[in-house]
Amino acid sequence: MNRAALQWRTEPRAQDAPAVERLAAESGFFNAEEVAVARELVEERLAKGLASGYLFVFAEEQGKLLGYACYGPIAGTQASWDLYWIVVERGLRGQGVGGRILAETERLAREGGAARLYVETSSREQYSPTRRFYLSKGYGLEAELRDFYAPGDDKLILVKDLV
Amino acid sequence: MNRAALQWRTEPRAQDAPAVERLAAESGFFNAEEVAVARELVEERLAKGLASGYLFVFAEEQGKLLGYACYGPIAGTQASWDLYWIVVERGLRGQGVGGRILAETERLAREGGAARLYVETSSREQYSPTRRFYLSKGYGLEAELRDFYAPGDDKLILVKDLV
Numbered sequence: 001m002n003r004a005a006l007q008w009r010t011e012p013r014a015q016d017a018p019a020v021e022r023l024a025a026e027s028g029f030f031n032a033e034e035v036a037v038a039r040e041l042v043e044e045r046l047a048k049g050l051a052s053g054y055l056f057v058f059a060e061e062q063g064k065l066l067g068y069a070c071y072g073p074i075a076g077t078q079a080s081w082d083l084y085w086i087v088v089e090r091g092l093r094g095q096g097v098g099g100r101i102l103a104e105t106e107r108l109a110r111e112g113g114a115a116r117l118y119v120e121t122s123s124r125e126q127y128s129p130t131r132r133f134y135l136s137k138g139y140g141l142e143a144e145l146r147d148f149y150a151p152g153d154d155k156l157i158l159v160k161d162l163v
Numbered sequence: 164m165n166r167a168a169l170q171w172r173t174e175p176r177a178q179d180a181p182a183v184e185r186l187a188a189e190s191g192f193f194n195a196e197e198v199a200v201a202r203e204l205v206e207e208r209l210a211k212g213l214a215s216g217y218l219f220v221f222a223e224e225q226g227k228l229l230g231y232a233c234y235g236p237i238a239g240t241q242a243s244w245d246l247y248w249i250v251v252e253r254g255l256r257g258q259g260v261g262g263r264i265l266a267e268t269e270r271l272a273r274e275g276g277a278a279r280l281y282v283e284t285s286s287r288e289q290y291s292p293t294r295r296f297y298l299s300k301g302y303g304l305e306a307e308l309r310d311f312y313a314p315g316d317d318k319l320i321l322v323k324d325l326v
Contacts, residue, residue, distance in 0.1 A: 037238070
């Protein structure tokens with residue numbers, strides 16, 4: 001893929017809701033409930049605008065959605081932000097698209113006043129590529145909540161300082 | 164106060180929204196943004212019912228609200244629940260009302276399938292009574308997110324096993 005070809009868009013459109021649902025479902029990383037949430041966040045943003053607290057970065061090539069991230073400031077904090085979702089088209093894995101989306105998200109979050117970006121993931125073996133991805137991008141393990149998701153399935157909280 | 168006098172109610176009414184706002188504002192523990200959130204959670208529950216994910220325990224004496232808790236299951240987890248709020252009428256502090264509300268909340272959460280209850284608080288000195296309260300009720304410190312709320316103001320995550 002031509003690295004120069006990615007276009008960025010931050011304003012969600014109605015058709016992003018089904019597109020995001022498809023990307024998340026096809027990724028194999030999320031269960032049905034999580035896929036529904038991915039779509040709902042787009043719909044909530046479309047309904048409530050920036051007051052929803054959900055910001056988006058869509059990566060496109062000639063109008064086709066290749067991946068996206070959803071992030072936003074954490075209410076009640078001075079400068080802590082959450083990365084809620086990052087999804088890349090299944091066929092494009094390993095080509096650095098996720099890293100480029102993450103870098104663009106960090107740039108926009110920093111521009112918006114973020115001092116640090118949090119991300120949550122599971123301790124399950126299935127998510128070890130996710131953990132490796134974040135660790136390779138400068139995120140550090142900040143906390144582990146034992147058995148949070150289910151017995152033996154901990155929640156890991158990673159964080160990166162953006163300033 | 165007569166310990167036998169507390170009545171429990173779990174179904175929110177319209178008048179709980181301003182009553183909860185008043186309790187939270189008068190407590191001195193919450194800023195204006197947090198007080199607004201306390202009220203909004205009641206309103207969201209009234210609008211969406213149980214689908215809101217917000218459950219309530221109101222402690223009353225002869226129809227007067229003395230304190231309440233807001234809690235609920237954490238989406239995407241098997242049996243992890245959050246305690247979002249617990250507030251006691253300012254004039255009743257130190258009389259064990261908070262402990263009774265917490266015990267009733269834990270009982271109802273357990274009945275609803277909770278295996279553990281999480282609570283978040285700040286590392287600031289102002290919240291040391293809050294931390295002591297939870298530690299004395301069997302909660303343990305599970306994680307610390309440094310500078311989460313602001314520089315020098317960490318988020319503490321405590322948890323209690325309910326089963």
